[in-house]
Amino acid sequence: MSDADYDYEDLGLVAGLEIHQQLDTAHKLFCPCPTELREPEAAQRTFTRYLHPTKSELGEIDEAALEESMVDREFEYLAYDTTCLVEEDDEPPHRVDREAMDVTMEIAQLLDATVADQVHVMRKIVVDGSNTTGFQRTMRVAGDGAIETDEGTVRIEDLMLEEESAQRVEETDAGVRYSLDRLGIPLVEIGTKPDIRSPEQARDAAERIGMLLRSTGQVKRGLGTIRQDVNVSIAEGARVEIKGVQSLDDIDDIVRNEVRRQVELLDIADELQARDASVGDPRDVTEVFEDTDSGVIGGALSSGGNVMAVRLEGFDGLVGREIQPDRRLGTELSDHAKRHGAGGIFHTDELPAYGVTEEEVDALREAVDASPEDAVALVADDPETTELAVDAVVERAADALELVPEETRGANEDGTTRYLRPLPGAARMYPETDVPPVEPDPTEVDQPELLTEKVERYQAEYDLDSGLAEQVAYGEYMPLFEEVVADGVDPTLAAGTLESTLTELRRDDVAVENLTDEHLADALALVDGGEVPREGLDDLLRALAADPALTAEQAVEQQDLGGVGAEEVREAVVTVVERNAEQVETEGMGAFSGLMGECMGELRGKADGDTVSSVLREEIQERAG
Ligand SMILES: [Zn+2]
DSSP, X not given: OOGGGOOHHHHTOEEEEEEXXXXXXXXXSSSSOBOOOOOGGGOOEEEEEEXXXXXHHHHHSOHHXXXXXXXXXXXXXXXXXXXXXXXXXXXXXXXXXXXXXXXXXXXXXXXXXXXXXXXXXXXXXXXXXXXXXXXXXXXXXXXXXXXXXTTEEEEEEEEEEEEOOOEEEEEOSXXXXXXXXXXXXXXXXXXXXXXXXXXXXXXXXXXXXXXXXXXXXXXXXXXXXXXXXXXXXXXXSXXXXXXXXXXXXXXXXXXXXXXXXXXXXXXXXHHHHHTTOEEOXXXXXXXXXXXXXXXXXXXXXXXXXXXXXXXXXXXXTTTTOXXXXXXXXXXXXXXXXXHTTOOOOEEGGGOSOXXXXXXXXXXXXXXXXXXXXXXXXXXXXXXXXXXXXXXXXXXHXXXXXXXOOOEEEXXXXXXXXXXXXXXXXXXXXXXXXXXXXXXXXXXXXXXXXXXXXXXXXXXXXXXXXXXXXXXXXXXXXXXXXXXXXXXXXXXXXHHHIIIIIHHHXXXXXXXXXXXXXXXXXXXXXXXXXXXXXXXXXXXXXXXXXXXXXXXXXXXXXXXXXXXXXXXXXXXXXHHHHHHTHHHHHHHGGGGHHHHHHHHHHHTTTOSOHHHHHHHHHHHHHHHOO
């Protein structure tokens, strides 16, 4: 059965979303540092911490977290001139940032959620070093909301405001290196109830929430600033949490592929039961591969490793069965082996291959007493890793006999998923005693206009066409557009500049990211006020992008971009017309378009095209015929 034929209602699909979005506030959540990302090379100093959760805390930590804490021990942090002692945990956190709380309340209104009378900051333990304190501060600001989708209401369970974790830079020999620039950026987390019933509805709900968030005009944009997790299960399957869906466009594929995985795994379990299948004990089969041509196995053996194999009785043909596009039951076994440090597994459904010969496969089957109905999986690595990995394979294969395991999975770029770790238990929270509770007042914030409403208003009020209106409303310059238009700049000029002109400059490799909101607002005001001709805007923006330290006024002066007066325009036009006197006499207005280009060249773009064109018409008329 192909997944296109699935009846999701019949299968009992239940899904929920958890969406994390960074806020674009001036300051971090618990200190006055800017919410600015830095390059690791800009770090001013580094320091090292060893995080050891206390025994009482460890008692509350679930298996997944505990497993994580065993892997990485030493944490190194990069600090900047834009981070302070709060990020380093050498100074207590300040009060909750007011702006972040206001934006969160706006989001609560858009989600039709009820804001709590009193918001308490809590600590959630993290042991992976992504926070210098060993916990993440989080607070539940609102709950009991709802959004509408084409397939019905999706309830919102809660809206949290929390601190973003430090950015993982790289693995080091002893542990992990983190960057403190991201630590403490305000992050909202929106969790829906498991009300979603189809892959399309999951995407619809995620898009709706994304639109609501962007309607505030105060969310960060770009890769990694929004992260989506999806919880998926089907009636006979199991709850699976899929982490880190990067793009909204992937959400329906992710859900579709997870349903398919669970359906296929259930089908495999049925088949295995019908075959009375079982999983054997691992055996050392190093002998079989002593003269192997397989690079992977040979490499492991030559550096002192060994090979262990397990007989999967009755599994023949099923280990290689596809359960997601290009992923098999064997891939699941392999993911578990990888979790314990192995490079992966080989199994007989895919052998002989990878340098493993048919003779070796026969000898392997013999070594573990496998019949033709059985499959054999093997791991080759250093002896310690091999043992852990093969045990993990045995455990996962045993689960395949009866059920879909509950687990946390990671989203792959192609819409498939991979095993990450066991499902975490409910995180235990502790009160953060360093930060006083907040009593938010939702009446102090206004409900933001929805982007969908903005698109309509831009068309009606500003006479923008629907395409441009949508580009502006959904684009990153929406807040700036509203600001400059409120200051009196012509909406068509502002929209065209912020969308088309900047896009063209970017294509032309101009460093548009260097342009600040102030640059753009000032440049637009100069053009709108007639101090710089429209034709000079392009050069002005180029000059500012090349030297962002300049103000717009300075750039105009430096580049000599100021407009020329009516007299100079007339003078230039007359020069051109006289130079082409013969042509003007014979062709009359027919000479217009050729001469127009020449006039603009003469004026070096320093005059408005409309003005030049009307002067040119006058001059031609006077001389023609
Ligand atoms: Zn700080």
